[in-house]
Amino acid sequence: MNNPLVVVAGGSSAAGIAVAQALLAAGMRVLTVGSDAGRIRAAAELAGGAVPLACDLADPAAVAELAAGIRRDFGPVDGLIHLVGGWRGGGGLAGQSDADWDFLHTSVLATLRNTSREFYPDLAASPVGRLAIVSSTSVTAPTPGNANYAAIKAAAETWVQAVAAGFAEDGKADGDKPAEGGAAAVVLVVKALLDDSMRARSPERTFPGFTDVSVLGKAVAGLFGTPAAGLNGARIIL
Numbered sequence: 159m160n161n162p163l164v165v166v167a168g169g170s171s172a173a174g175i176a177v178a179q180a181l182l183a184a185g186m187r188v189l190t191v192g193s194d195a196g197r198i199r200a201a202a203e204l205a206g207g208a209v210p211l212a213c214d215l216a217d218p219a220a221v222a223e224l225a226a227g228i229r230r231d232f233g234p235v236d237g238l239i240h241l242v243g244g245w246r247g248g249g250g251l252a253g254q255s256d257a258d259w260d261f262l263h264t265s266v267l268a269t270l271r272n273t274s275r276e277f278y279p280d281l282a283a284s285p286v287g288r289l290a291i292v293s294s295t296s297v298t299a300p301t302p303g304n305a306n307y308a309a310i311k312a313a314a315e316t317w318v319q320a321v322a323a324g325f326a327e328d329g330k331a332d333g334d335k336p337a338e339g340g341a342a343a344v345v346l347v348v349k350a351l352l353d354d355s356m357r358a359r360s361p362e363r364t365f366p367g368f369t370d371v372s373v374l375g376k377a378v379a380g381l382f383g384t385p386a387a388g389l390n391g392a393r394i395i396l
């Protein structure tokens with residue numbers, strides 16, 4: 159069997175680079191996807207061995223084309239790590255604009271729905287199928303100023319729980335799978351992510367409660383070595 163093939167959806171950021179690096183270090187094949195060809199190429203180079211692919215993940219037809227190309231050129235996908243994010247907020251409840259809601263809905267939720275629907279069959283059939291998103295502590299402690307953001311992230315978490323329920327059902331139906339095998343969908347939770355460029359920009363600042371992107375990367379890579387039974391549907395605070 160080939161090493162697991164993992165798609166990083168929204169891989170151009172520091173988090174995407176760190177996740178791709180950790181997956182590559184764990185021996186996986188990594189396809190990293192961003193909407194901008196130049197930025198995703200640069201990120202793949204920094205990760206050292208990921209294959210860059212450009213796609214607007216908010217466009218269902220483009221995602222279907224992407225998935226068909228991946229299956230043709232690389233084979234079925236074993237992992238989908240969804241990192242497309244973005245933040246809009248502030249201004250109290252009155253400041254939660256429809257424009258911000260639409261942006262977050264497209265960026266966070268539509269890209270998750272598009273990619274997970276497209277890759278679900280591959281993940282469900284894989285002996286190590288893993289889907290993960292990175293959610294926010296604001297989901298369980300929302301404020302008026304981040305109501306749009308927290309509500310969209312909550313919707314993304316609920317979507318992942320639906321995927322997990324599907325994996326659990328499919329796992330039961332497949333008696334041939336090894337006891338430790340099967341697919342798992344998980345929510346990783348952070349307050350905020352931290353990377354070296356942030357430290358360099360604000361050398362005096364401390365970042366209490368932030369999660370370094372290298373910690374996120376290790377957590378993501380570790381999902382593939384953790385049995386699905388204890389993982390599927392988990393909400394893991396990093």
Ligand SMILES: NC(=O)c1ccc[n+]([C@@H]2O[C@H](COP(=O)([O-])OP(=O)(O)OC[C@H]3O[C@@H](n4cnc5c(N)ncnc54)[C@H](OP(=O)(O)O)[C@@H]3O)[C@@H](O)[C@H]2O)c1
Pocket residue numbers: 167168169170171172173174191192193194197198213214215216240241242243244245265269291292293294295348349350351352
């Ligand atoms: N950063 C934080 O402090 C924080 C806190 C809590 C949770 N999170 C979550 O952690 C994850 C990673 O965070 P992040 O800050 O690295 O996310 P991000 O920078 O907002 O998004 C990751 C990448 O997604 C790409 N992207 C955006 N729209 C896309 C589209 N339509 N199609 C394809 N790619 C697209 C962007 O690159 P291109 O523009 O080049 O495509 C971007 O670099 C996100 O889910 C975020 O919500 C982050």
